[in-house]
Amino acid sequence: MPEALSKDESEVTFEALTPHIGSLAQGIDVSKPISPTVMARLRRELADRSVVVLRDQSLSPEQHIAVSRDFGPLEKHVLSNFCLPEHPEIFVVSNIIEDGRHIGAHGGSKRYHSDLSYLVEPSMGSLFYCLECPDEGGETAFASMFAAFDGLPEERKTWLADRNGVHDYVWNYERSHSKNRAPLSEEQKTKTPPVLHPAVRTHPDNGRPALFISDVFTRTFEGEDESESQALIKELMDFATQPAFVYVHKWRPGDLIIWDNRSAVHKALPFDEENTRRRMHRTTITGERPFYKG
Numbered sequence: 416m417p418e419a420l421s422k423d424e425s426e427v428t429f430e431a432l433t434p435h436i437g438s439l440a441q442g443i444d445v446s447k448p449i450s451p452t453v454m455a456r457l458r459r460e461l462a463d464r465s466v467v468v469l470r471d472q473s474l475s476p477e478q479h480i481a482v483s484r485d486f487g488p489l490e491k492h493v494l495s496n497f498c499l500p501e502h503p504e505i506f507v508v509s510n511i512i513e514d515g516r517h518i519g520a521h522g523g524s525k526r527y528h529s530d531l532s533y534l535v536e537p538s539m540g541s542l543f544y545c546l547e548c549p550d551e552g553g554e555t556a557f558a559s560m561f562a563a564f565d566g567l568p569e570e571r572k573t574w575l576a577d578r579n580g581v582h583d584y585v586w587n588y589e590r591s592h593s594k595n596r597a598p599l600s601e602e603q604k605t606k607t608p609p610v611l612h613p614a615v616r617t618h619p620d621n622g623r624p625a626l627f628i629s630d631v632f633t634r635t636f637e638g639e640d641e642s643e644s645q646a647l648i649k650e651l652m653d654f655a656t657q658p659a660f661v662y663v664h665k666w667r668p669g670d671l672i673i674w675d676n677r678s679a680v681h682k683a684l685p686f687d688e689e690n691t692r693r694r695m696h697r698t699t700i701t702g703e704r705p706f707y708k709g
């Protein structure tokens with residue numbers, strides 16, 4: 416017999432935003448405690464649709480942290496100067512300058528990636544909340560790595576299912592940030608050695624296979640030539656991020672997005688950083704080591 420729903424729970428609905436990725440949740444006020452039944456539905460929706468959008472939320476940092484903890488323990492970002500002083504679980508993403516300094520990290524990655532994929536245990540996902548945003552630009556694009564893997568030819572799926580990707584933070588830092596950021600110290604480099612992850616990972620909640628590479632952090636396939644790997648990674652990511660597999664979120668203040676790093680990649684779209692303001696709060700949920708169960 417289905418579990419009886421309370422009145423509040425029966426008003427919760429989910430609507431697909433695109434065929435493959437994204438779900439609009441309605442009837443949930445995440446500033447209040449969420450019942451176990453609604454939480455289970457949210458988790459299932461996140462697992463199946465990779466991105467859940469909730470509109471018109473009003474969240475204090477404490478409330479944002481509380482709802483985030485319902486999904487798992489939280490990371491404290493390494494760039495602690497961009498975390499809220501009283502709430503180190505909240506990472507500020509913003510182009511705003513106050514008293515001569517940026518109040519948050521700015522210029523988020525404009526290329527598709529899965530957050531912290533260069534760690535042995537990459538983060539599971541994030542809850543990203545919009546306080547201010549420009550009328551134009553600054554959207555976040557998400558691509559379904561379930562749809563990407565499902566759509567590949569069988570021969571390629573078989574090849575990938577047998578491969579590890581090498582995720583290399585230092586390699587990406589040195590090729591991307593050599594002009595605008597200080598070089599990494601030897602200590603920082605030692606802390607982030609290259610990490611191997613299966614190129615296809617099984618989602619622990621629904622068992623679906625998802626492609627798990629990115630052209631930001633994946634340097635090679637283990638044991639393969641680097642330039643051939645790079646060409647293949649580019650080809651695979653172009654396929655994975657074709658418009659049919661993508662949801663682009665146009666932000667409004669009060670929007671909260673929960674995304675799943677295990678089955679989606681994301682990127683920031685540009686906006687007029689000189690003349691408009693964008694202020695976002697992000698929490699990051701810790702994750703587990705990726706695995707593939709063929």
Ligand SMILES: [Fe+2]
Binds near residue numbers: 524681
């Ligand atoms: Fe990111």
